[in-house]
Amino acid sequence: MISARNLSMRFGDRRVFDRVDVELALGDFLVVTGPNGAGKTTLLRMLAGLVAPTGGELELPDRSVVGYLGHEPLVYRELTPLENLHLFGRLYRVPDRGERIGMLLERFDLWEVRSERVGTFSRGMQQRLALARVLLHEPQLLVLDEPFNALDAAGSALLDATLEELRDRAVVVATHDPGRVAHLATRRLAFA
């Protein structure tokens, strides 16, 4: 899925990271740890295909198989969950959109609020919607930046269960709480 050698990233004069290697195949689960500002988010954006590295080689799959969850939920606040997911479903070419959306909203306990504006949701609910969006097109490669952010106990349990189900795909997770996903990890990357 991903093959990266000697990646480096520089913003102007500031070197964010360098000499990073990543190898990821289906079935792999990469856990990226490190303090804030160390470059985790930048690396994940790079692996999702949003940003080009300033140095090194990077081989990524076609963007249609990638699902990216950023630091922000990446959903429109003025739209409802249904409208958001229908839009992204359309853009990501999801077959049987209606069914799949319904199923995901149920899974993430958002069915009741499916026609309310996302702006009225708590941050935890927005995060759950974001997860639904990521899984909408059944991506083979998932790049999740701190997915447990803002989730309450119930939400975290949902995410745990979901991650278990994704073991046959390629997953990259950046997290503050490595213990949570330690049992799933097949590879690790620690930022200083």
Add this chain to the structure above:
Amino acid sequence: MLGVRAALARNRMPALAGAAIVLVGLSIALIFFYAPTDADQGISQRIFYFHVPIALTAYACFGWGAWKALRHLWKGDPNADLESYVAIHQGIIFGSLTLLTGSIWAKISWGVWWDWGDNQLVLFLILFLFYSAYFMLRYSVDPGPQRANMSAVYALFGVVLIPVSFLAIRLAESLIHPTVFTSQGPQMEDSQFFTFCVAWVAMLTLFATLYQVELAGKRLDARLRELRELVGVGR
């Protein structure tokens, strides 16, 4: 030191600089001593020999910048972004000189410091505004692939804007003075034409020299930064 000299030699800079100095000197000599004095405007008409070559060189700068921009977008040439930027920077410099010399010429010809009837001058005003915004754009975005892409796209827009604006200016003019304008400029005698050509080549050589100088300078800057970082990391 050796690497720097090798870099300079590679850029053929001393030869280019030498040629520029000779040509500019020659053209100044020709402009003031060889070209015939204009019957109407006298000695001050000679600004024409500066103004038009500078203007044409400015167009060449923007054209070169657009070419490099195309190479960046199309071929992914890693040097093209910097080269495009430097070319456009030179273009702004020559463009400003065009506005300056054009204004002086307007004062000489019409007694006013600005002449809306001078199509070339008005076009350069528009281009000056446009390409100044190019720099504002570059300063507002962090260095990286996105900045390079956007600069390149903007440079291409500029080069399309040149003919479109010129057409617009002509159209605007015929709104106020509904007459047909033929190409301006006096018929040139041989000696005038020769002087003009020398001046034009001199300006282009000057552009080429300044372009290489600035390019080399920027590359040295980048290299210096890289070295500083390596040393810093080692510590």
Add this chain to the structure above:
Amino acid sequence: MTYVADVAALARKDLLLELRAKETLPAMLLFVLSALTIMHFAVPTGGENVPGLGAEAQAAIREREEIASLGLLWVALVFTALLGLTRAFVPEREQRVMDALVLAPSDRSAIWLAKAIAVFAFLGAVELVALPAFSLFFEPVDAMTVAAILLANVGICTVGTLTGAMAVAGRARELILPLLFLPLVIPVVVGGIGASVGGSPRYLLFLVLYDALFGLLAWASFDYVVAER
């Protein structure tokens, strides 16, 4: 065609967002009316009522004033459009939703086209109010002017959306957008005022040329503007 469906879905999203937020459109409406009012004071009319002027002189003065007012109409429209364009990419920027749009398999130029269509709709809606107001405050607007405005809208929206995306990528976005946009829109103003005042179809043709050239260029280059690689 999937491309058309993508554009439709995105345009629908943009229109829906504005319908719910109700920020940009009311502001544009108020702005254009304020601008027209200021114009009245900035270009005083009635100069032909000076006593002692012959009929010919009066007609000439009135004609000059009409031309001046039309010119200001175009200025008002350009700056109203600018107001709308500054807000165009705000929803995407605020929550970085752009990342999700950019990663979609759909053609990225669809994002641009949808946005341009939405801004065109807003501008058109504003003009539906502004033109009658102008006719009320100053003088009636003829068919040529309306045609010119429609064509100009296309150019303004295509170029404006592209420069809007550029501006949003950096700092000082609201400052940068006018600088990028205004020089590019000068030919549009020339075409527009030429058609409004002179009435020659040549100016409309010029607007069509501008729209085609810059529209194509913007459509082809949006992908580069929005990608960070």
